[in-house]
Amino acid sequence: MHDLQVLCQGHLPQIAPWFDDPVTRRWLGGRDWAENTLLLAKADTNRHGLIASIEGSPVALLDVEVYADASASFAIVVDPRLRQRGIATRALKAMLEFTRFAPVSRFFAGVQHGNESSARLLARLGFTPTAKPSEQGFIDYELVR
Numbered sequence: 001m002h003d004l005q006v007l008c009q010g011h012l013p014q015i016a017p018w019f020d021d022p023v024t025r026r027w028l029g030g031r032d033w034a035e036n037t038l039l040l041a042k043a044d045t046n047r048h049g050l051i052a053s054i055e056g057s058p059v060a061l062l063d064v065e066v067y068a069d070a071s072a073s074f075a076i077v078v079d080p081r082l083r084q085r086g087i088a089t090r091a092l093k094a095m096l097e098f099t100r101f102a103p104v105s106r107f108f109a110g111v112q113h114g115n116e117s118s119a120r121l122l123a124r125l126g127f128t129p130t131a132k133p134s135e136q137g138f139i140d141y142e143l144v145r
């Protein structure tokens with residue numbers, strides 16, 4: 001896996017089918033999730049759509065938002081055909097090392113109740129759950145550095 005690249009319009013046809021997968025749809029939503037990530041990143045300099053690729057093909061998409069307090073939230077989706085091979089682990093390590101995010105001192109992600117893949121992924125990377133679930137059933141996992 002190479003460095004993360006900025007998401008662009010040209011990636012959308014390749015990543016759109018990931019959002020037809022029922023697991024992706026359950027936890028993130030349908031094809032408009034990818035389109036919104038691109039639109040939000042274009043409209044807001046604190047918002048970043050990032051692509052991880054292997055041999056030139058996109059394998060993961062990250063949506064990262066950096067806040068004024070030097071924290072950043074993120075969500076990630078991996079190509080459903082390539083899950084449970086360590087791709088998300090490597091993509092999130094690349095996110096943590098991404099030069100643009102050097103000033104970020106706290107990363108966090110909301111994990112919905114029942115999303116065991118996400119919870120295990122984050123725990124393995126050293127993230128810890130912060131509090132009881134919100135009314136929407138989310139638990140924030142955070143990594144302070």
Ligand SMILES: CC(C)(COP(=O)(O)OP(=O)(O)OC[C@H]1O[C@@H](n2cnc3c(N)ncnc32)[C@H](O)[C@@H]1OP(=O)(O)O)[C@@H](O)C(=O)NCCC(=O)NCCS
Nearest residue numbers: 027075076077078083084085086087088089117118120121
């Ligand atoms: C969550 C997701 C990003 C994980 O991607 P991935 O590339 O499969 O993750 P990795 O291969 O790096 O695996 C990381 C850990 O998760 C575990 N894992 C992966 N899929 C799992 C599953 N379906 N059930 C339980 N654990 C799972 C792996 O075993 C590994 O844990 P371990 O090494 O301690 O056993 C991927 O499943 C996905 O895109 N899901 C849909 C979108 C989503 O839920 N995003 C999270 C919201 S932030």
